[in-house]
Amino acid sequence: xxxxxxxxxxxxxxxxxxxxxxxxxxxxxxxxxxxxxxxxxxxxxxxxxxxxxxxxxxxxxxxxxxxxxxxxxxxxxxxxxxxxxxxxxxxxxxxxxxxxxxxxxxxxxxxxxxxxxxxxxxxxxxxxxxxxxxxxxxxxxxxxxxxxxxxxxxxxxxxxxxxxxxxxxxxxxxxxxxxxxxxxxxxxxxxxxxxxxxxxxxxxxxxxxxxxxxxxxxxxxxxxxxxxxxxxxxxxxxxxxxxxxxxxxxxxxxxxxxxxxxxxxxxxxxxxxxxxxxxxxxxxxxxxxxxxxxxxxxxxxxxxxxxxxxxxxxxxxxxxxxxxxxxxxxxxxxxxxxxxxxxxxxxxxxxxxxxxxxxxxxxxxxxxxxxxxxxxxxxxxxxxxxxxxxxxxxxxxxxxxxxxxxxxxxxxxxxxxxxxxxxxxxxxxxxxxxxxxxxxxxxxxxxxxxxxxxxxxxxxxxxxxxxxxxxxxxxxxxxxxxxxxxxxxxxxxxxxxxxxxxxxxxxxxxxxxxxxxxxxxxxxxxxxxxxxxxxxxxxxxxxxxxxxxxxxxxxxxxxxxxxxxxxxxxxxxxxx
Amino acid sequence: xxxxxxxxxxxxxxxxxxxxxxxxxxxxxxxxxxxxxxxxxxxxxxxxxxxxxxxxxxxxxxxxxxxxxxxxxxxxxxxxxxxxxxxxxxxxxxxxxxxxxxxxxxxxxxxxxxxxxxxxxxxxxxxxxxxxxxxxxxxxxxxxxxxxxxxxxxxxxxxxxxxxxxxxxxxxxxxxxxxxxxxxxxxxxxxxxxxxxxxxxxxxxxxxxxxxxxxxxxxxxxxxxxxxxxxxxxxxxxxxxxxxxxxxxxxxxxxxxxxxxxxxxxxxxxxxxxxxxxxxxxxxxxxxxxxxxxxxxxxxxxxxxxxxxxxxxxxxxxxxxxxxxxxxxxxxxxxxxxxxxxxxxxxxxxxxxxxxxxxxxxxxxxxxxxxxxxxxxxxxxxxxx
Numbered sequence: 027x028x029x030x031x032x033x034x035x036x037x038x039x040x041x042x043x044x045x046x047x048x049x050x051x052x053x054x055x056x057x058x059x060x061x062x063x064x065x066x067x068x069x070x071x072x073x074x075x076x077x078x079x080x081x082x083x084x085x086x087x088x089x090x091x092x093x094x095x096x097x098x099x100x101x102x103x104x105x106x107x108x109x110x111x112x113x114x115x116x117x118x119x120x121x122x123x124x125x126x127x128x129x130x131x132x133x134x135x136x137x138x139x140x141x142x143x144x145x146x147x148x149x150x151x152x153x154x155x156x157x158x159x160x161x162x163x164x165x166x167x168x169x170x171x172x173x174x175x176x177x178x179x180x181x182x183x184x185x186x187x188x189x190x191x192x193x194x195x196x197x198x199x200x201x202x203x204x205x206x207x208x209x210x211x212x213x214x215x216x217x218x219x220x221x222x223x224x225x226x227x228x229x230x231x232x233x234x235x236x237x238x239x240x241x242x243x244x245x246x247x248x249x250x251x252x253x254x255x256x257x258x259x260x261x262x263x264x265x266x267x268x269x270x271x272x273x274x275x276x277x278x279x280x281x282x283x284x285x286x287x288x289x290x291x292x293x294x295x296x297x298x299x300x301x302x303x304x305x306x307x308x309x310x311x312x313x314x315x316x317x318x319x320x321x322x323x324x325x326x327x328x329x330x331x332x333x334x335x336x337x338x339x340x341x342x343x344x345x346x347x348x349x350x351x352x353x354x355x356x357x358x359x360x361x362x363x364x365x366x367x368x369x370x371x372x373x374x375x376x377x378x379x380x381x382x383x384x385x386x387x388x389x390x391x392x393x394x395x396x397x398x399x400x401x402x403x404x405x406x407x408x409x410x411x412x413x414x415x416x417x418x419x420x421x422x423x424x425x426x427x428x429x430x431x432x433x434x435x436x437x438x439x440x441x442x443x444x445x446x447x448x449x450x451x452x453x454x455x456x457x458x459x460x461x462x463x464x465x466x467x468x469x470x471x472x473x474x475x476x477x478x479x480x481x482x483x484x485x486x487x488x489x490x491x492x493x494x495x496x497x498x499x500x501x502x503x504x505x506x507x508x509x510x511x512x513x514x515x516x517x518x519x520x521x522x523x524x525x526x527x528x529x530x531x532x533x534x535x536x537x538x539x540x541x542x543x544x545x546x547x548x549x550x551x552x553x554x555x556x557x558x559x560x561x562x563x564x565x566x567x568x569x570x571x572x573x574x575x576x577x578x579x580x581x582x583x584x585x586x587x588x589x590x591x592x593x594x595x596x597x598x599x600x601x602x
Numbered sequence: 603x604x605x606x607x608x609x610x611x612x613x614x615x616x617x618x619x620x621x622x623x624x625x626x627x628x629x630x631x632x633x634x635x636x637x638x639x640x641x642x643x644x645x646x647x648x649x650x651x652x653x654x655x656x657x658x659x660x661x662x663x664x665x666x667x668x669x670x671x672x673x674x675x676x677x678x679x680x681x682x683x684x685x686x687x688x689x690x691x692x693x694x695x696x697x698x699x700x701x702x703x704x705x706x707x708x709x710x711x712x713x714x715x716x717x718x719x720x721x722x723x724x725x726x727x728x729x730x731x732x733x734x735x736x737x738x739x740x741x742x743x744x745x746x747x748x749x750x751x752x753x754x755x756x757x758x759x760x761x762x763x764x765x766x767x768x769x770x771x772x773x774x775x776x777x778x779x780x781x782x783x784x785x786x787x788x789x790x791x792x793x794x795x796x797x798x799x800x801x802x803x804x805x806x807x808x809x810x811x812x813x814x815x816x817x818x819x820x821x822x823x824x825x826x827x828x829x830x831x832x833x834x835x836x837x838x839x840x841x842x843x844x845x846x847x848x849x850x851x852x853x854x855x856x857x858x859x860x861x862x863x864x865x866x867x868x869x870x871x872x873x874x875x876x877x878x879x880x881x882x883x884x885x886x887x888x889x890x891x892x893x894x895x896x897x898x899x900x901x902x903x904x905x906x907x908x909x910x911x912x913x914x915x916x917x918x919x920x921x922x923x924x925x926x927x928x929x930x931x932x933x934x935x936x937x938x939x940x941x942x943x944x945x946x947x948x949x950x951x952x953x954x955x956x957x958x959x960x961x962x963x964x965x966x967x968x969x970x971x972x973x974x975x976x977x978x979x980x981x982x983x984x985x986x987x
Contacts, residue, residue, distance in 0.1 A: 039916060047904075062881065
């Protein structure tokens with residue numbers, strides 16, 4: 027039967043129904059077109075902005091980091107291009123063979139490599155920064171999917187450990203972390219440039235949009251250091267530390283005329299080019315950051331204080347019994363001298379004499395001299411983390427404290443601070459601002475601490491320290507007159523002075539007739555039985571001073587006989 | 603003899619504008635699928651980094667679709683009507699099969715595909731075509747009860763709910779909506795009492811209001827798609843990039859191949875979000891062209907259906923207009939999703955999006971439209987079917 031013949035069941039397909047359904051569909055399409063008109067004609071800025079925020083990236087163009095040199099242009103820190111291995115998580119697809127091979131090239135176990143490669147599940151991450159040039163060649167030859175070599179700059183320090191604590195170092199992102207690298211980060215780093223690129227979602231560049239900023243090269247830095255002096259200071263200090271089985275030590279060499287730091291070394295030390303198993307302790311620039319109680323090296327400042335107030339002359343005689351009572355404390359001298367002149371108090375480093383002189387001052391007067399010399403204040407070298415030391419408010423001083431302060435207990439200083447203060451004696455009363463950077467002499471303005479007369483008088487006293495009868499006979503330098511002061515301080519251990527732990531120090535200058543160099547030396551806890559500043563720090567001073575004077579070509583100022591005596595002194599030291 | 607020689611051959615009596623319209627859509631789809639998929643294909647491992655991976659497959663699908671369409675064109679509509687219930691049953695069976703573990707293949711949490719070795723069969727795509735046939739046949743058969751809610755509407759609703767439930771098990775919400783739309787639309791065209799529809803609309807409105815009153819957060823989730831930039835890295839990710847693609851396209855687009863969003867930003871660029879790539883590369887002009895082609899196709903389907911109704915060929919009329927509803931609703935939902943008017947539901951753009959089952963089903967639909975039109979032309983010459 028033909029289905030058309032079923033008349034009774036015939037449908038009535040109403041045209042209005044067709045028009046309704048068809049019309050609804052067409053209306054829907056019209057709405058879609060209208061919406062597209064809104065999106066593509068009216069709302070484009072908003073949508074494109076959203077899109078650009080996702081797909082446009084500002085790439086940084088690394089700026090070449092400036093180099094650091096010593097005052098004569100010797101390289102201390104340079105940036106070298108290296109290759110680093112980076113992985114892109116989405117594309118990582120290494121065969122088992124490739125993994126084994128790569129692990130062998132990187133010199134790690136396959137398990138370690140697997141761990142590194144699964145460090146992140148998306149984005150990019152570093153696998154090894156940097157790889158060696160040999161590794162780079164092998165990795166490039168393997169053609170590993172998802173792994174790329176990227177050019178970066180790595181810092182290299184040609185002088186290694188010798189300048190490590192001064193120059194400091196940068197981290198893996200080439201940012202200064204310690205020392206000069208940190209202090210002058212902004213100058214050295216320059217300004218990274220930027221360019222805008224369009225990227226796909228995997229981070230591939232589709233095209234360059236616009237350079238926004240060109241990279242600005244980092245500036246070079248010329249330090250005040252003299253690498254030759256630095257090197258020999260490093261060598262002498264290391265030798266002394268070993269000889270005296272000491273815990274550590276520091277040497278600061280200053281140019282007395284300019285305040286420039288010509289050398290600054292510490293022990294222990296580290297190799298900035300290989301910091302794989304570094305200890306923060308080794309990185310500390312002890313001469314700038316650590317403080318110690320200076321001991322007898324502050325006595326010249328007491329002498330200067332009483333001289334400038336006219337309380338004593340260099341030849342004034344002071345009774346110096348073996349014991350001198352201040353409050354309930356006995357000040358004690360180890361050597362027996364019933365009476366000493368002011369000069370002899372310095373020469374023989376008499377605690378009793380220094381205390382008696384100090385007690386003629388009010389605490390305020392005493393403090394004022396130490397304050398002028400820079401104690402308790404930042405030395406202003408600009409070195410990151412430099413310490414101000416400690417000098418208490420004189421209103422809180424008890425008499426016994428003032429007495430002990432005269433021979434260097436109850437206050438603390440850094441070696442850099444102490445050496446800087448000696449500039450006042452070396453430079454006829456004027457202290458030049460410290461600098462780790464090379465400076466032109468005309469741009470330096472000093473600060474007057476003592477009158478030229480007082481400064482010369484104290485310097486003359488300190489010269490006797492190195493002569494027969496002084497505590498610093500081992501500090502003599504052939505051909506030059508040397509002035510200085512020894513220091514042997516008991517160390518504070520848990521709030522008590524340890525009877526058997528010392529900090530031996532010597533700060534001195536030469537040529538004494540017109541000092542050009544000031545050298546401060548500390549040796550921390552010498553433990554081979556010898557611990558006097560004159561015998562432990564003194565010879566180190568003499569070696570560094572002698573070599574430095576020769577290097578600078580300074581004319582000798584000592585008479586011939588002086589030279590002979592020094593030779594005797596040297597041979598005596600050798601025999602001891 | 604001279605006159606006879608000049609008479610049009612039967613093959614020339616096809617509705618060529620409809621044929622070219624469909625071919626045009628397929629061609630645009632092929633080009634855009636290639637453009638949208640190059641980067642994805644080159645980056646993927648399963649394609650062996652072959653940029654033509656999707657182009658090649660879409661080309662084969664279109665060839666298969668044309669083949670299937672040519673075969674379907676030879677089948678008289680009478681046969682289609684007689685076979686409709688059985689075909690629909692077979693379709694239901696496939697919907698059950700796809701849900702069986704180890705047979706149905708699961709991708710992204712949906713079990714929609716039956717692997718056939720060389721390609722995957724997606725029963726839900728076929729089901730849309732079968733639903734058109736079945737609903738048209740049902741409506742024709744139940745013509746006498748179209749005024750009756752119980753006898754006219756409920757049985758159809760029950761059958762469609764069964765198919766719908768199977769689709770929601772996969773889940774394939776998009777196909778569910780399309781099939782329900784087809785069934786309802788054909789029932790409406792078939793003369794089902796308009797009060798039933800009015801009642802349905804009222805029920806839906808009440809349900810919607812209840813939803814708002816009882817749990818505003820649920821509404822928030824439903825309407826969350828309205829502002830994809832509120833959560834551009836989570837729920838709004840896909841849509842926000844689709845909208846960015848539209849915004850980048852402006853009036854004339856970035857040019858063929860110029861899309862940025864297809865470079866891994868826009869997931870499913872070659873399937874569900876092909877329209878966004880068209881919008882980015884050809885701008886508003888491209889969007890309007892595609893929308894107009896679909897509008898034209900819908901108008902064609904409804905005109906053929908109208909003609910069939912005039913010829914009192916009700917089954918054919920309902921099939922033709924059912925196809926119009928199918929293609930129209932699916933295109934509307936897909937484009938609505940692309941422009942951010944509807945929540946993302948995973949529905950392809952007919953004729954254009956990548957996908958074998960979809961392309962073949964769409965070709966079948968066009969073949970049936972051509973067949974109905976061809977039968978009309980034959981009837982004009984006095985032939986009966």
